[in-house]
Amino acid sequence: MSLTAVRAREPAALALFFDAYFDRVYGLAYRLVGHRALAEDLTQDTFLRVQRALDTLDPTLEPWPWIARILVNACRDHWGAAATRHGREALPFDEHHEDLELAAEGAGPEDAAARRQEARLVQQAIDQLPPPGRLVVLLHDYRGLSHDEIAEVTGDTHAAVRQQYRRALQRLGKLLRGRWN
Amino acid sequence: MTDDERAVRDALRRLPPVAPDPAFRARLRRQFVGERRAGGLLRPYRWWLLAAAAATFVFSARAVLVPTPWTLIGTSDAGFVEVDGQRLPIGDPTRLLGALAPGARIVTDAQAELRLQGGDALVLVVTPGTIVTLPAVPGRWLGRGILARLEAGELRGVTGAAFAGAQLDVTLALATAQVTGTTFAVIQNDEGSCVCVLEGRVGMRDERSDAPASVAPGHRRAIGPGAAPARDEALRPMERAKLEMLHDQVAARLGTALR
Numbered sequence: 388m389s390l391t392a393v394r395a396r397e398p399a400a401l402a403l404f405f406d407a408y409f410d411r412v413y414g415l416a417y418r419l420v421g422h423r424a425l426a427e428d429l430t431q432d433t434f435l436r437v438q439r440a441l442d443t444l445d446p447t448l449e450p451w452p453w454i455a456r457i458l459v460n461a462c463r464d465h466w467g468a469a470a471t472r473h474g475r476e477a478l479p480f481d482e483h484h485e486d487l488e489l490a491a492e493g494a495g496p497e498d499a500a501a502r503r504q505e506a507r508l509v510q511q512a513i514d515q516l517p518p519p520g521r522l523v524v525l526l527h528d529y530r531g532l533s534h535d536e537i538a539e540v541t542g543d544t545h546a547a548v549r550q551q552y553r554r555a556l557q558r559l560g561k562l563l564r565g566r567w568n
Numbered sequence: 569m570t571d572d573e574r575a576v577r578d579a580l581r582r583l584p585p586v587a588p589d590p591a592f593r594a595r596l597r598r599q600f601v602g603e604r605r606a607g608g609l610l611r612p613y614r615w616w617l618l619a620a621a622a623a624t625f626v627f628s629a630r631a632v633l634v635p636t637p638w639t640l641i642g643t644s645d646a647g648f649v650e651v652d653g654q655r656l657p658i659g660d661p662t663r664l665l666g667a668l669a670p671g672a673r674i675v676t677d678a679q680a681e682l683r684l685q686g687g688d689a690l691v692l693v694v695t696p697g698t699i700v701t702l703p704a705v706p707g708r709w710l711g712r713g714i715l716a717r718l719e720a721g722e723l724r725g726v727t728g729a730a731f732a733g734a735q736l737d738v739t740l741a742l743a744t745a746q747v748t749g750t751t752f753a754v755i756q757n758d759e760g761s762c763v764c765v766l767e768g769r770v771g772m773r774d775e776r777s778d779a780p781a782s783v784a785p786g787h788r789r790a791i792g793p794g795a796a797p798a799r800d801e802a803l804r805p806m807e808r809a810k811l812e813m814l815h816d817q818v819a820a821r822l823g824t825a826l827r
Contacts, residue, residue: 401601409593410585417586427592428806434600435809439816464805502584509579528580560572563579 390446405434408454411530415455418525419462421514429465433458452532456540459522466518512562519543520555527552595645599813636687636705640665641821647680647696658682670704670714676721688730691818695722706734715739724753724814727768728822742791746771750785751815753807760792764803766811774798 388407392400412433417426436457444450513521522541526532534552538545569577640661647658651667651674658664658680668674668684674694676682682694686705694700698721703714712734716723723738727749736747738754740761745754750768755761763772765783772781772789781798783789788807791798803811 398601402597405597405600409597410588413588413593414586418583423589426586427589430588431596431599432806432809434596435813438600439812461805502582505579506583509576509583512576524580528577529583556569556573556576559576559580560570563576564572 390444390450394441394444394446396441404450408451409434411451412454412458415525415530416458416462418510418513418529419518419521420465421510425465429458429461432461436461452536452540455526455530455532459540462518462522508563509559512559515562516555516558520551520558523548523551524555524559591646636689636707638668638670638684638686638702638705640668640682641685641691642683644679644681644696647677649677649680649682650675668702670702672702673699674702675699685818685821688728688822689734690728690731690736691726691814691822693724693814695724697721698723703736706731706736713737718754718756720756722753722755724811726751726815726818726822728818730822740775742775742793744773744775746773751811753811760790762788762790764788764807764811766803766808766815772798 388403389400390404393404409430413426413430416429416433417423420426420429433454437454440457444453513525516524519541523537526537526540527534532540534545534548537543537552538548541548543551643658643661643664645658649656649658649664651664651672653673654667656663656667664682668682674682676694676696676698678696681696684692684694684702686692689706692702699719700721700723701715701717701719703716704711706712706714708730714734715737717739719741725736725747727734727736727747731749734748738745738747740754740756742761743763745752745763747770748768750770751766752768752770753764755764763770763783765785765787767785769785770783772783772791773779774781774791776791776795781789783800786803786808787800788803789798789800
């Protein structure tokens with residue numbers, strides 16, 4: 388895929404670009420807000436913003452941090468608007484998420500059920516984190532960005548990212564202690 | 569790192585992919601790849617639509633007396649539209665075009681979206697889940713004041729150069745929006761009546777008090793049920809994004825001199 392062609396908005400290149408990054412954007416959006424309809428809105432908003440900002444895409448760099456930054460900004464706008472209107476939007480801890488997970492390849496039925504249950508518990512705990520911690524822990528452990536890359540995406544310092552990550556892990560650990568079994 | 573934290577970290581790394589709705593993915597892909605001629609939710613461009621649209625631009629003395637018809641420039645892929653009580657599939661543009669006359673009461677279901685163009689003057693988008701009475705296309709010299717009624721849902725619009733001097737009044741439950749040249753959306757739902765403006769200004773008359781107001785570009789004004797005062801706010805990000813997309817998509821259709 389030629390990022391120069393993507394910048395030039397050639398349809399074939401845009402299609403490849405979309406196919407390469409849609410799942411990452413949607414998956415991260417869903418993990419961040421824990422709700423399918425909101426994830427769709429955020430994903431759509433992100434790709435709209437990406438389309439409008441293609442002139443700023445650096446064809447020499449991997450685009451994922453750039454896309455992630457756009458998604459993060461879209462999420463922040465959503466959280467800010469939600470806080471103004473309704474307070475923090477988070478599902479109750481015991482709310483069951485829709486069974487959206489894709490089963491791991493090759494997993495038997497028991498393993499798949501255990502994985503789904505684990506994923507559900509983890510997502511419920513993620514929903515309880517404040518947005519900054521949620522962002523950092525998902526970008527780091529779910530999407531594999533380094534602390535430096537996360538700092539670039541979020542606009543925070545490296546030290547702040549490390550601290551947010553540590554606090555988020557601590558809180559998740561407490562929320563999930565005793566619930567794994 | 570404690571054992572609990574390590575267990576959480578490992579569980580985060582094991583989180584499986586999330587399955588999106590295939591229809592949503594396909595729709596967004598088409599939107600992103602940017603079918604510039606058809607745009608966003610629109611069907612692939614068809615030559616007969618071009619012929620129909622081109623016909624509306626032909627100058628004729630008859631245009632003074634014969635009103636310009638609406639042109640259907642795009643639809644969603646699925647859904648049904650009820651026009652004056654007649655249920656029509658979105659995939660039958662011939663019947664839709666025949667039914668979409670000024671004054672028609674349009675009801676779109678949860679999937680159906682219509683994109684209509686009135687000459688050089690106006691593009692309207694009837695979004696899913698909307699009940700609206702279709703206005704006339706403003707005439708070139710006569711019939712410059714046109715009226716629509718939004719009973720529920722959301723109607724978006726972009727005016728073009730030929731709209732100059734015309735006015736579209738959209739009646740809502742709690743307000744009337746007066747559009748003279750802008751990119752806008754009007755919304756009617758359980759929260760009340762709302763006017764969103766991307767560019768230009770829209771007048772908004774509060775039907776409870778008959779008090780006039782003006783909604784500035786980049787803002788929304790919402791009137792809720794009861795006696796609470798109207799709320800003026802900045803456009804919500806999603807509202808702005810959708811109006812910007814509509815504006816970009818129709819700029820070429822309505823000419824460069826967008827109002």
